[in-house]
Amino acid sequence: MNGPASASVPNSVGSAAPAFRPGAVQVAAPLLGGGLVGIASAYVLTAATGTRIPVGELWTWVLTAVLAGVVVPVLSPQYRVELGADFLVLHGGRRRDIAWRDIIGLEVRKTVGVRTVVVHVSDGRRIPLRAPMSFLDRRFDDKARLLVDWWTARRGGPDRV
Incomplete structure (x- = not known):
């Protein structure tokens, strides 16, 4: 339902970056x-x-x-979340790039029975992602884990290892 979640390893080179989008249903x-x-x-x-x-x-x-x-x-606008090498890219009404090093935390939040991922940014903002979401998506936990793995592997920025 909710876009492809490839099982790519966060540090693999040459593989397509995963993207999540809400399904039509x-x-x-x-x-x-x-x-x-x-x-x-x-x-x-x-x-x-x-x-x-x-x-x-x-x-x-x-x-x-x-x-x-x-x-x-x-x-409606085609909302999607892409996991890039240096940025978490949000597409919707406009494109927003959030550097991995600026993300201080990821939280899975449950609202009205639907779990979503909320990005905590270093400037104090909390950005709820429209995808992935658990509503009608059995693979939500795998997608959330993949998102956390990408953030964990990249949060130090290109200077740190």
Whole structure:
């Protein structure tokens, strides 16, 4: 689901750097679920007040939620995290390079049952990564371990060994 996680050794030369990206289902499922819950809530509230929603209008709402669940993952920015030799590279609305030596810690944080990786930077910022995430991804632990291994191998910077 959540992008490829190669089993490359952090110090291997010539191998492609791993990259993580959220899968389409990981993006669409919360949106679709939220839309359908909203529609069900609106239907229940209107029924409780004695107002009836025509079946055609209800189907329009449902189809709109389903269409949004399909279109948004396709049209949204392509978020990904790349593990480079000197930088952790975040792609999304814009590109952000974070030098490995500037990262003081990596933390796996659980929010609403979904685990993500949070990067702690030396200037005090905490940057949650959109990928990898445990939602619908059985390989999350392997990907998080790979990320920590890359950071551990490179955090001293090019000057230190």
